[in-house]
Amino acid sequence: MTTPTTIKRIAVLTSGGDAPGMNAAIRAVVRTATYHGIEVVGVRRGFQGLHQGDLRLLGPRDVANIIQRGGTMLLTARSHTWRTPEGRAAGAQHLREWNVDALVVIGGDGSFHGAHYLQQEHGIPVIGLPGTIDNDLYGTDHTIGYFTAVETALDAVDKLRDTAASHERIFVIEVMGRHAGHIALDVAVAGGAEEVFLPEDEKSLSDLMQVIHDSQARGKASSIIIVAEGYPGGGQGIADAITRDTGIDTRLTVLGHIQRGGSPVSSDRVLASRLGEGAVEALIAGKSNIMVGRTGGGLTYVPFEETWTKRKDVSRALYRCAKVLSI
Known part of the structure; x- marks a missing residue:
C-alpha cells in the first residue's frame, strides 16, 4: 500500500554505463x-557528482532537442566513494541542501544498489529506471538502450x-x-548466424566444430559466429579454437x-519516455525503493x-529458433 505524497522538487541522475535513450528518459522526467x-x-x-554536490536546476527548455541524442546530457561515472556510508551521507546532505524530496536514478543493477542504500540509510524516496544495453534486469521486458545496441551490432554483422x-x-x-546473452541472441537470429555463444549456456567446442563441418558439407563457404563477451574465453577463445582445430581462416571482431x-532508435525513445513519465507519477503516488519497468x-x-x-x-524459444534456422 502506498500513500500519495506532496513532492515539490525531485532530482534525476544517470549512473553506470551510458545507454541510448537516457536523454529521452531525462526529458520525460523533467517535463512530467x-x-x-x-x-x-x-x-x-x-x-560521484551527487557526492561532490554537482547539481543544477533543469526546466523544460533545458531538455529540448535531446530526445534524439545518444549518451547522457547529465554525464555519468562509476563512483567508488558512493559505496561507503560516508559517501552516501554526503550525497544525502547535498540533496537536503537543495530541498530535494525524491530522486530518480537511471542505470543498471549497480546503480540500483546505490539508490537502495540511499533510501534505506537516509529515508530519501528513490525510483529507478532500467538504463542498460544488456537487458539483464529482472522485472522489465526491455531496458533503455537495448534496442539501439542490437541494431548497432546487427548493422556491423551485416557488413562483416x-x-x-x-x-x-x-x-x-x-x-x-557480461552476464547476459540477450544482445547476442537477438543479433544471431536477425543476422543469420551459424552459431551463438551465451553466458547462460556454456557448450562444448566440439559442438561448434561439428556445426562448422556440417555447414561446409552443405556448401557454406563462410560463417558468422556471435559470442557474448561474458562467455568463458570470449570471442578470442572461440576464434583461437576454430583456427587450432580446423585451420580455417578465422577473423575476430570485437564490437565493444x-x-x-549513436542516436536511439524509436523503440528506445518510446520506452524511455514512458518509463520517465511513470517514475514521476510513481513518486507522486508515494512509491519508493522500486524500479519502474514495462x-x-x-x-x-x-x-x-x-x-x-x-x-x-534469455528466451529459450528464440534460442531454439537460432539453432533451427542455422542449417
Missing part, C-alpha cells in the same frame, strides 16, 4: 514533473557478412553482454563500446532487491 508543478534538479556525473562471403572466411563477432553510442505493454513496479536477486533468462 513540470506538468505536475514539480521542480527538477539535474545531478551531473551520477553518484559481406566480407566473410567474399573471402570465404569465418567471422567470430563479440558483442556486449560502439554498441553504447512488461507486456504495461508499467510494472519491482522492488530494487528483486532486480538483482532474481534472474532474467
Whole structure:
C-alpha cells in the first residue's frame, strides 16, 4: 500500500554505463514533473557528482532537442566513494541542501544498489529506471538502450557478412553482454548466424566444430559466429579454437563500446519516455525503493532487491529458433 505524497522538487541522475535513450528518459522526467508543478534538479556525473554536490536546476527548455541524442546530457561515472556510508551521507546532505524530496536514478543493477542504500540509510524516496544495453534486469521486458545496441551490432554483422562471403572466411563477432546473452541472441537470429555463444549456456567446442563441418558439407563457404563477451574465453577463445582445430581462416571482431553510442532508435525513445513519465507519477503516488519497468505493454513496479536477486533468462524459444534456422 502506498500513500500519495506532496513532492515539490525531485532530482534525476544517470549512473553506470551510458545507454541510448537516457536523454529521452531525462526529458520525460523533467517535463512530467513540470506538468505536475514539480521542480527538477539535474545531478551531473551520477553518484560521484551527487557526492561532490554537482547539481543544477533543469526546466523544460533545458531538455529540448535531446530526445534524439545518444549518451547522457547529465554525464555519468562509476563512483567508488558512493559505496561507503560516508559517501552516501554526503550525497544525502547535498540533496537536503537543495530541498530535494525524491530522486530518480537511471542505470543498471549497480546503480540500483546505490539508490537502495540511499533510501534505506537516509529515508530519501528513490525510483529507478532500467538504463542498460544488456537487458539483464529482472522485472522489465526491455531496458533503455537495448534496442539501439542490437541494431548497432546487427548493422556491423551485416557488413562483416559481406566480407566473410567474399573471402570465404569465418567471422567470430563479440558483442556486449557480461552476464547476459540477450544482445547476442537477438543479433544471431536477425543476422543469420551459424552459431551463438551465451553466458547462460556454456557448450562444448566440439559442438561448434561439428556445426562448422556440417555447414561446409552443405556448401557454406563462410560463417558468422556471435559470442557474448561474458562467455568463458570470449570471442578470442572461440576464434583461437576454430583456427587450432580446423585451420580455417578465422577473423575476430570485437564490437565493444560502439554498441553504447549513436542516436536511439524509436523503440528506445518510446520506452524511455514512458518509463520517465511513470517514475514521476510513481513518486507522486508515494512509491519508493522500486524500479519502474514495462512488461507486456504495461508499467510494472519491482522492488530494487528483486532486480538483482532474481534472474532474467534469455528466451529459450528464440534460442531454439537460432539453432533451427542455422542449417
